[in-house]
Amino acid sequence: MIRFLLIAICLFSQLTSAKTSVWKVSKDNMTVYLGGTIHLLRAADYPLPIEYDKAYKASQVITFETDVTQLDSPELMKEMISKLSYKGEKTLQSEVSAETYKALSSYAQKSGLSLNFFRKAKPGMVMSTLMVIELQKLGVNQEGIDMHYQKKAIKDGKKTDFFESPQEQINFMAQIGIGHEDKFYQSMMLDFSNTNEQFTELLKYWRAGDSDKLDKLANQSMKEKFPKLHQMLLVDRNNSWLPQIENYFKTKEVEFVLVGAAHLIGEDGVIQQLKQKGYQVSRL
Helix, strand or coil: CHHHHHHHHHCCCCCCCCCCCEEEEEECCEEEEEEEECCEECHHHCCCCHHHHHHHHCCCEEEECCCHHHCCCHHHHHHHHHHCECCCCCCCHHHCCHHHHHHHHHHHHHCCCCHHHHCCECHHHHHHHHHHHHHHHCCCCEECHHHHHHHHHHHHCCEEEECCCHHHHHHHHHHCCCCCHHHHHHHHHHHHCCHHHHHHHHHHHHHHCCHHHHHHHHHHHHHHHCHHHHHHHHHHHHHHHHHHHHHHCCCCCCEEEEEEHHHHCCCCCHHHHHHHCCCEEEEC
């Protein structure tokens, strides 16, 4: 269950296109592959574009944002509930206006939930739970690219590596919306009213490798509405991962890095930063 809640960290029809969301990065005869992922998919979204399997087969190490096989453990679920809950006298109702609380209560009821269920929940927990319900309405209950390839890597005996611990990702979620709950919930409810359209467009742009449109839809809207959240969830994490990716060019092995598609694209994305550092970048 927890892996469904963690999709909030990285919000993201077969098409024929010359572009993909998989890149080959080279320097001094060394290669690292980068693949943009969608953390949850529908059964109809498989099979994945063939470029993912090409990069996977060419690599000896498969790197992910976190170890998704740990995400359903009871211990981690307990930790997540604790960190995503207000402490002391604070409650969801105490942190929002009466108008927002009423609107949120009405929205939750339409999803079959009472807002009492979220009495002590921080915005990250509320958003993630309601997002799962919205996505399930669209048939999104299939494992995403990360889980697909981590299971495959374990089966094939390939090495795996991870940029963050599950605990670190929970800490990110615990900070979402804190300090501007009213604005956050109002924006969330407006976005959720367009879930079908937005999810369909995200998948379309991801499959087509249309980085500009994907960046505008997935990154720029967050940057405009919540610049601090954009900095924390995308920019800071990209900057943290970059030295680790560069270290891969010092190894004899070929690595395939699979992270949320939003992290690779745009002016703050990993791809642009690698280009600026002089690495040769091409799409598969």
